[in-house]
Amino acid sequence: MNHIKPSRIPPLAALCVLFLLTAWTAGSLHAASADQTRRIVDSAQLFLDSLSKDERSKVMFDFNDSAQRKRWSNLPVNMAERRGLRMGDLKASQRDAAMKLLAASLSRMGYEKVVGIVESDEVLRKEASRNAPPFGRDEFFISFMGKPSVSEPWMIQFGGHHLALNITVAGPHGVLTPSLIAVQPARFTMDGKTVRPMGRETDKALELVKMLSEAQRKEAVLGSQMRDMVLGPGHDGETIQPEGVKTSSFTETQRRILIELISEWSGIIHDEAASAKLDEIRGNLNDTWFAWSGPMEAGKGYFRIQGPTVFIEYAPQRLGGDVTMHIHSMYRDPTNDYGKKFTTR
Amino acid sequence: MRCTLISAGCLFGIVLAVAAHRLDECLQAIRVGVFTDRVELAVDITPGAAVAGGVLKVIDSDRDGRISKAEEEGYGRAVLNDMALRLDDRRLSLTPISVQMPPVPQIRDGTGAIRVRAAGAFDRLRPGAHALTLTNTHLPDLSVYLVNALRSKDRSVEIGRQTRDESQRGYRLDFMVTRQPPGTGVNPRQ
Structure with missing residues (x-):
């Protein structure tokens, strides 16, 4: 006669409940x-x-x-x-x-x-x-x-x-x-208030790079000037080799700031799509890279975040004299630009 | 006189402040594709509006204001001649694949990218560590540079460290060839 050990029942029940909860949450x-x-x-x-x-x-x-x-x-x-x-x-x-x-x-x-x-x-x-x-x-x-x-x-x-x-x-x-x-x-006054449409990403990126340990920063900082984005307009379908520091070495706090930084792009779309996208990015965080080039001052440094399903570049531009006032950035997904994962038949 | 200078300075400042395209520098952006038997270069050259005249003088060799097919190809060769590509201390010669020239007005505006595509072929590499170096001396007085390795489409190539000088005119790419694709022999000369 087969006996089910009492101690095995709770985990099985828990698994069933977990499965039902997951199915219900996914359905919702x-x-x-x-x-x-x-x-x-x-x-x-x-x-x-x-x-x-x-x-x-x-x-x-x-x-x-x-x-x-x-x-x-x-x-x-x-x-x-x-x-x-x-x-x-x-x-x-x-x-x-x-x-x-x-x-x-x-x-x-x-x-x-x-x-x-x-x-x-x-x-x-x-x-x-x-x-x-x-x-x-x-x-x-x-x-x-x-x-x-x-x-x-x-x-x-x-x-x-x-x-x-x-x-x-x-x-x-x-x-x-x-x-x-x-x-x-990048900074102007409207109705008496200062507006910085890309202010949070500028500040969070600086916070993140300053938070890196000496060893992490040594990996993250590229020793060359980056005058522009690598994969700006006209570069659909290209994927460059990631560089910088692998974020698998990040502490919990560094990861939190990184996720907040990524959210400034991934969170532009409506909340349901943004939430699904961010979950996907979180799941790949151990295979994600962060690179920086240039001064560690707000809005003066180039940075890049690259993971299996996310590619973000932020590049201050010289044109106009003050690089902190002219910013270009690009948000891509090498696996799903133009929604190809959901639209290719 | 002073007022005129100040006004001119202000006007230049306003133009600079609101200009929306590359102005006083030529961007040379290179992507490097590495395979076990060749290297592919994608070179995009975007002259800024203030330096486009100088670049056009190099391209439009007969100075007729138009760019002929021969001038396009000649410029492509000139670009590649200014690039020294070495694989494991052997110089590689680059063969042009294509040159795409935007219309002259776009080049003058600073909005047109000249696209040169080229490849350097070699005998299939043996498994192990290899290094590729690239030195770009094309239009050094006018240019800023970007150079990046593309993720390799060749599964037997693992891209390693990329090292650049500060201007990105000098570049080294370390990579590994991990195994030979089935059915291919290893050339003992490599």
């Missing part, structure tokens, strides 16, 4: 993500409904239109063509609907960051000479690749100078990579 998250997708689709539909037939034809592209997919850049719109609808050509109600769609697609933090970047470009416009490129909140473009759907994959592209959001929606999944997040001026 899936449902929450599906609800979020529904909200994004509804917002997209409201925006599309506000457009004329001609405007709709300008804003819609085929999901597999590879030329439109890579039509994004850090450059002003007269130097790198964008297609879709220009915000300055929309009526106030249409513009409002476009911004509501962005708000539905992004987290609150992400939306505020994006609005901050757009407003910084407006500051550039006001300061610009007559011959300067077109800057300002009118010079941002919105387009769709594929038809908004709760089940079929589609994309929202929103961007202009210093901003390129590529948001892929595929059923319950939301993907923000690749996206270019940049700003100039």
Whole structure:
């Protein structure tokens, strides 16, 4: 006769409970993500409904239109063509609907960051000479690749100078990579308040590099100047060899700061997608690298975070004189740019 | 006179402050792909608006304001001639694969990247440690440099340490060849 030892029952029961809890949690998250997708689709539909037939034809592209997919850049719109609808050509109600769609697609933090970047470009416009490129909140473009759907994959592209959001929606999944997040001026005053759209990432990166031990810093700091990003616009599909310090050597506190730093990019998309993405990044933390180049002062150093499913570069730019006022950054996922994991059949 | 200088200075400052593209330097960004039988270089050269005239003079050898196919290819060769690539202390010659030239106005604006692709072939490497060095002397007075190894697509190549001088004109890449792919022999000369 087989006897089950009493001591084995609790672990088995615990496993069953754990399995049920996991299944329930996964199901709940899936449902929450599906609800979020529904909200994004509804917002997209409201925006599309506000457009004329001609405007709709300008804003819609085929999901597999590879030329439109890579039509994004850090450059002003007269130097790198964008297609879709220009915000300055929309009526106030249409513009409002476009911004509501962005708000539905992004987290609150992400939306505020994006609005901050757009407003910084407006500051550039006001300061610009007559011959300067077109800057300002009118010079941002919105387009769709594929038809908004709760089940079929589609994309929202929103961007202009210093901003390129590529948001892929595929059923319950939301993907923000690749996206270019940049700003100039990086610090400005609006309604009497100082605004730093990329302030937290600037400060957290400095906090992290200063927190490294001497041995970790020796690994992390690259002994050469980094004048620009390596995998900026035009480098889809490329993966460079990681360098710097492996974050498996990080203490719990260093890991926490690193995760907070990564969240400044991964958390731009809506909370459900951001949470799933961050869990994935956390799971790969022992195979993630952090590299730094340049002065250890806020906004003056280049840094890179690279893991199996995340690639972030932050590169202060000399143009404009003060490197702390002009920042370029790139957010990629070598395994899932444009949501290819969820859209390839 | 003083007012004029101050005004000119202010205007230049404003232009600098709001310019949105590369201005006074030429960015040379190189990605290095390592395989057991070749090295591939992807060289992107983006001259800033203020130095583009100097770069165009090098490219447009007949000074007719247009870039012919022969001038494109000639510039590609000139770029590669300025690169000294060595594998385990042996000089490798680079063969151009392609040269993509953006329209002249884009180069003048500082927004056009000239893309040169090249490869250096060698006999299949034996398993063990190897080192690749690259020295780039192309347009040193105008340029800033980036050089990075791509993650190897060749499963028998393990990329190791990358060492650069401060300007990234000088670069060394250590790598290991771990095993030979099935069905390939090892060339005893290597």
